[in-house]
Structure formats: structure tokens, C-alpha cells
Amino acid sequence: MASGSRDRATAATVTLPSAVFGPVRSQTAFEETVDRLGTAIKLGLLAPGAQLPAERELCARLGIARSTLRQALTALGQSGHVFATRGRGGGTFVSDPQPPADPPSQQMLDRWRETCDQRLAVELGVAVLAAERAARADLDTLDELAATLEATLEDFVAYRQADVRLHVALAEATRSAQLVRAMTEAQGAMTDLISYIAHPPQVLASSNAQHRRLLAAVRERDAMRAVRVMSEHLQGTEHILAGLLPGG
Amino acid sequence: MASGSRDRATAATVTLPSAVFGPVRSQTAFEETVDRLGTAIKLGLLAPGAQLPAERELCARLGIARSTLRQALTALGQSGHVFATRGRGGGTFVSDPQPPADPPSQQMLDRWRETCDQRLAVELGVAVLAAERAARADLDTLDELAATLEATLEDFVAYRQADVRLHVALAEATRSAQLVRAMTEAQGAMTDLISYIAHPPQVLASSNAQHRRLLAAVRERDAMRAVRVMSEHLQGTEHILAGLLPGG
DNA sequence: ATTGAAGGACGGACAACCAAACCTTTTCTT
DNA sequence: AAGAAAAGGTTTGGTTGTCCGTCCTTCAAT
Numbered sequence: 001m002a003s004g005s006r007d008r009a010t011a012a013t014v015t016l017p018s019a020v021f022g023p024v025r026s027q028t029a030f031e032e033t034v035d036r037l038g039t040a041i042k043l044g045l046l047a048p049g050a051q052l053p054a055e056r057e058l059c060a061r062l063g064i065a066r067s068t069l070r071q072a073l074t075a076l077g078q079s080g081h082v083f084a085t086r087g088r089g090g091g092t093f094v095s096d097p098q099p100p101a102d103p104p105s106q107q108m109l110d111r112w113r114e115t116c117d118q119r120l121a122v123e124l125g126v127a128v129l130a131a132e133r134a135a136r137a138d139l140d141t142l143d144e145l146a147a148t149l150e151a152t153l154e155d156f157v158a159y160r161q162a163d164v165r166l167h168v169a170l171a172e173a174t175r176s177a178q179l180v181r182a183m184t185e186a187q188g189a190m191t192d193l194i195s196y197i198a199h200p201p202q203v204l205a206s207s208n209a210q211h212r213r214l215l216a217a218v219r220e221r222d223a224m225r226a227v228r229v230m231s232e233h234l235q236g237t238e239h240i241l242a243g244l245l246p247g248g
Numbered sequence: 249m250a251s252g253s254r255d256r257a258t259a260a261t262v263t264l265p266s267a268v269f270g271p272v273r274s275q276t277a278f279e280e281t282v283d284r285l286g287t288a289i290k291l292g293l294l295a296p297g298a299q300l301p302a303e304r305e306l307c308a309r310l311g312i313a314r315s316t317l318r319q320a321l322t323a324l325g326q327s328g329h330v331f332a333t334r335g336r337g338g339g340t341f342v343s344d345p346q347p348p349a350d351p352p353s354q355q356m357l358d359r360w361r362e363t364c365d366q367r368l369a370v371e372l373g374v375a376v377l378a379a380e381r382a383a384r385a386d387l388d389t390l391d392e393l394a395a396t397l398e399a400t401l402e403d404f405v406a407y408r409q410a411d412v413r414l415h416v417a418l419a420e421a422t423r424s425a426q427l428v429r430a431m432t433e434a435q436g437a438m439t440d441l442i443s444y445i446a447h448p449p450q451v452l453a454s455s456n457a458q459h460r461r462l463l464a465a466v467r468e469r470d471a472m473r474a475v476r477v478m479s480e481h482l483q484g485t486e487h488i489l490a491g492l493l494p495g496g
Numbered sequence: 497a498t499t500g501a502a503g504g505a506c507g508g509a510c511a512a513c514c515a516a517a518c519c520t521t522t523t524c525t526t
Numbered sequence: 527a528a529g530a531a532a533a534g535g536t537t538t539g540g541t542t543g544t545c546c547g548t549c550c551t552t553c554a555a556t
Binding site for chain 2: 023114
């Protein structure tokens with residue numbers, strides 16, 4: 001009635017209301033900590049054997065209480081991702097034989113397209129900004145990582161880790177902490193999706209060629225070419241997923 | 249010592265540790281609700297005079313308790329963004345003369361580049377996916393919004409609102425709820441930044457020309473051209489900010 | 497006059513989080 | 527060998543945010 005005359009002003013859409021009025025469930029500090037550290041470990045950003053900062057320092061850096069951090073570390077310990085040794089010189093370490101990844105949840109599979117969309121945005125933004133801002137040292141690092149990547153065509157787990165490192169390094173070249181975080185999140189989600197999918201060496205080889213072209217475009221500061229190559233690179237993954245999952 | 253031999257494996261960078269070990273401050277449900285509704289109002293997505301869903305329904309949609317929602321509504325009421333009328337046929341409404349926007353905080357100004365980077369990623373992703381997925385109806389809606397936009401060259405506040413609607417509508421055309429939300433967040437942050445900056449009509453006119461070219465590219469499903477135009481479009485804003493703020 | 501639908505207010509219960517101690521183990525230093 | 531130092535492990539108590547349910551008040555429609 002009274003609101004009827006206003007309806008003209010607001011577009012009657014489907015996605016917008018859900019973006020404004022949709023669920024607001026925020027993760028707890030405990031959950032987010034498990035997520036952050038767990039993702040970093042699963043992605044190999046924290047290598048097996050690596051030592052985490054001391055609890056008293058880490059909780060300060062994370063901005064949480066030590067008891068909350070310990071909950072998270074206990075959870076990561078029970079799932080076999082980290083272990084702790086006591087006494088001076090002790091600490092919390094990333095387990096050396098990492099536990100096997102658990103299969104993607106149904107919810108994860110249902111939302112695979114959203115996951116890919118999110119990654120697309122992050123990667124395109126990173127591609128443009130890296131092309132604008134990458135320093136000489138960044139480019140050298142990226143080349144090294146690409147070389148490492150090309151030596152791991154046979155072992156998909158190793159390949160995936162090196163791949164993640166390359167993409168995260170590209171994000172670091174943008175000098176944007178937020179983009180680095182967004183990239184790790186996106187890669188974590190993607191890893192959950194694709195870890196259970198067979199990747200023949202030929203696919204990885206083609207992927208490597210794209211990496212090389214991407215880095216060349218970044219080195220020449222050709223943002224648009226970087227975007228195009230990146231776009232093609234990501235569509236490879238999407239096509240594979242679209243063929244295997246519903247909603248493709 | 250023991251960890252020294254592993255250092256080779258982990259890149260000694262600056263941004264990555266802060267992405268993994270950085271603060272984990274999670275907003276409370278109350279804060280996030282104020283933020284979401286407040287942003288939607290400030291962006292004009294909830295127009296002055298518009299009625300919000302009833303409390304009992306809204307708290308269900310937001311997935312929070314009614315008392316928590318009421319805290320948020322009380323806060324928005326005290327800041328003059330909404331008002332409530334009681335009794336049957338009553339409800340919570342967006343105030344008609346909206347309170348004046350408060351000036352951007354120092355923290356906001358310090359992080360302006362991160363804000364722009366975030367927006368860049370979202371907008372580029374949206375540009376690509378909209379070009380791929382926009383339906384006929386979406387394109388018509390976008391054209392209407394562009395036409396509306398071109399009629400508001402004189403009043404910057406009105407122009408900004410119409411601009412936001414266009415960009416959000418483009419995000420809606422991607423059919424990705426997450427991207428729509430990311431877009432509203434990014435636009436909210438941008439509005440805070442640029443609301444206190446003079447925008448002469450000639451700048452807005454040039455911006456409009458870019459909008460038209462953008463929509464043309466989307467209509468022709470030319471994702472790369474859409475990216476290029478969008479990129480130029482965003483750089484306009486960045487140049488203005490870079491000239492006015494430190495760190496440019 | 498009655499009813500129904502809306503906002504408004506209150507109180508108990510609970511879970512997350514924090515802060516500050518204190519304990520135990522181990523290694524390094526003197 | 528003694529002690530200091532540095533790490534994880536434990537306990538306690540308090541604060542805050544959130545939820546749930548109940549009831550009250552207002553007011554338009556019937």
C-alpha cells in the first residue's frame with residue numbers, strides 16, 4: 001500500500017535482496033583461525049616441518065587470546081596437521097607426513113561455480129596490478145617458481161603446491177595484503193575442489209605454457225595480455241569442473 | 249636452528265606472513281548488520297521511504313536473533329538513517345532526508361589504495377562474467393540505468409547513486425550472489441572515499457561515455473573489451489584520488 | 497469493538513572470548 | 527651442577543555477545 005508507490009524506485013531483482021538481507025553468520029575467531037592456518041598448511045605455504053611462531057607471539061599477531069589460539073592449534077593437532085613439542089627450543093610445527101586431504105563436501109560441490117567466479121575476480125585483479133607494479137625482484141622470483149613448477153609434471157600434489165606458490169607470489173607482487181589474502185582463500189577453496197580430480201601431465205604442461213605466457217605479459221607490463229592469458233588459464237579448470245559436476 | 253634448514257622452502261616475503269598470521273578480528277553480528285544495512289542505505293539500494301521487512305522476518309533472513317537485529321536498527325535509527333512506526337501497518341522505513349554522510353576517517357584515507365585494488369578485482373571479474381552471462385533482460389535493464397545516469401550530470405549525489413546502481417546491476421547480471429555482495433561492499437567503500445571530492449560534470453560525462461562503451465562490449469559478449477573499458481573507467485577514479493591523497 | 501500485525505522491552509541461559517596467572521618440560525648459559 | 531630462559535600446558539574467573547521466549551504497546555483494518 002504505502003510502500004507500493006515506492007516500488008518503482010527499487011529494482012525488483014533476485015540477487016540484490018539476498019546480498020543485502022542474506023545471512024550474516026560470521027565465523028568465530030576460533031573457526032577463522034583454524035581456517036587460516038589450515039589453509040596455509042594445506043596449500044604448502046607453511047611447509048611440513050616449518051615452525052609456527054610461539055603461541056604467545058602468534059596470538060598477539062592474530063589479535064586473539066591465547067586460549068582461543070590454543071583451541072585452534074588443538075584442533076589442527078587432532079586432525080594431524082601440526083604437532084607441538086614442549087620445553088625451551090620447542091614449539092608448534094607443521095606435521096611432516098601431512099594427513100590426507102578429506103574429500104570435498106557436498107556443499108562445496110554445490111557452490112563450485114561461485115568459488116570459480118570468486119577466483120576469477122581475484123586472479124584478474126592480480127594479473128592487472130602485477131603487470132603494473134611487479135618489481136624486478138618479483139619477476140625473478142616468479143621465473144624461479146615457474147621453473148620449479150615445470151619440474152613437477154608427474155606428481156600432481158607437488159604440482160598443485162608449486163602452482164599455488166606461483167599464483168600467491170603473483171599476488172604478492174601487487175603489494176596488496178588484501179589481495180594476497182583473497183588469493184590464498186581462493187586457492188584454498190579451489191584446492192578442495194580439484195584435489196580429487198585426475199590431472200594428466202598433458203593438461204599440466206599446457207597449464208605451464210600459459211604460466212610462461214602470463215609471466216611474459218607481466219614482465220612487459222602488458223596488463224591486457226596478462227588478463228587474456230589468465231582468463232584462458234582459469235577457463236581450463238572451469239571446463240574440467242563443468243564436465244564433472246552438476247550445473248555445468 | 250632446526251627450522252633454519254627449512255627456510256629455503258618458504259619464501260621470505262613481507263605480505264604473505266601478514267596474510268597468514270595477520271589479525272583475525274571478526275565483526276560481531278551486530279556490527280555486520282549495521283554495516284550491511286547502512287551501506288545499502290547510503291548507496292541508495294534501499295531508497296528513502298522504502299520499508300524494510302518486518303523485524304520478525306528480517307532477523308530470520310539475516311540468521312540472527314531479533315534482539316540483535318533490534319540493536320542494529322536502534323543504531324541506524326539514532327544515526328538518522330531509519331525510523332520506525334508502531335502498530336499495524338507500521339514498520340521500519342528508510343528516512344527520507346538522509347543524514348549527511350560523515351567525512352572519511354583517517355584510516356579510510358590511509359587504505360585508499362587497498363580499497364581501489366579490491367574494487368578493481370571485483371569490477372574486472374564482473375565485467376568478464378557479465379559479458380559471458382548477461383541475459384537479454386539484463387542488458388535492457390542496464391541500458392535503462394545508463395540512460396538514467398546520463399540525466400544526472402549536475403547533481404553528484406544523484407549521479408553517484410545511479411552509478412552504483414549500474415555497477416551493482418552489472419554484478420547481478422553475473423548471477424553470482426557473492427559478486428553482488430562484493431560489489432556493494434566495494435562501492436560502499438568507494439563512496440566513503442569519493443563523496444568529499446568535487447566531480448565536475450565533464451568528468452561525469454566522460455565516465456558516462458565509458459559506461460556506454462562498457463555496455464556495448466558486454467552486449468557483444470566481448471569480455472576482453474569489457475575488461476579494457478572497465479579498467480580505463482576505474483583508472484579515472486584512481487588518478488583523481490592519487491592526486492589528492494598521500495601515497496599517490 | 498475486536499483482531500491482527502507491527503514495533504518495544506525484559507530476563508534467563510549459554511557460548512565465545514579474554515585476561516592473568518601458574519605449572520611442567522626442556523635446553524641453554526654460567 | 528645450578529639456574530635462567532623459553533617454550534607448551536592448565537586453571538580460573540569474568541565479560542560480552544547472542545539467543546530464545548515472553549509479554550507489552552500501539553494502531554489500522556475489519
